[in-house]
Amino acid sequence: MGRKRRERNSEGKLVMVEDKKTERREGKADIILAKAELKTSKGYARKWLFMLIAILLGAYLLLSSGAGGGALDMIKQFLPGGE
Numbered sequence: 001m002g003r004k005r006r007e008r009n010s011e012g013k014l015v016m017v018e019d020k021k022t023e024r025r026e027g028k029a030d031i032i033l034a035k036a037e038l039k040t041s042k043g044y045a046r047k048w049l050f051m052l053i054a055i056l057l058g059a060y061l062l063l064s065s066g067a068g069g070g071a072l073d074m075i076k077q078f079l080p081g082g083e
Helices: 020-064 070-076
Strands: 003-009 014-017
Touching: none
Parallel strands: none
Antiparallel strands: 003 014
8 A cells, every 4th residue: 555646736736646556457348348338249240241141141041952943043134145
């Protein structure tokens, strides 16, 4: 337990200065909050990426199995060189 320090601010008034332990503890708390926020944002991005991949994979399996043959022919008509 160290002494409480006081320093003069720009106006010349004495103000209490926080000790190093308090500053270090607050700094660590800020880092933890920033990491939690980063993980949350990465989680949202990964969720949407997973959904997009699942939709594309489902569409590929549907069209390649022949069940969506009519839909595939309709899409081919709109592409250049389609019949």
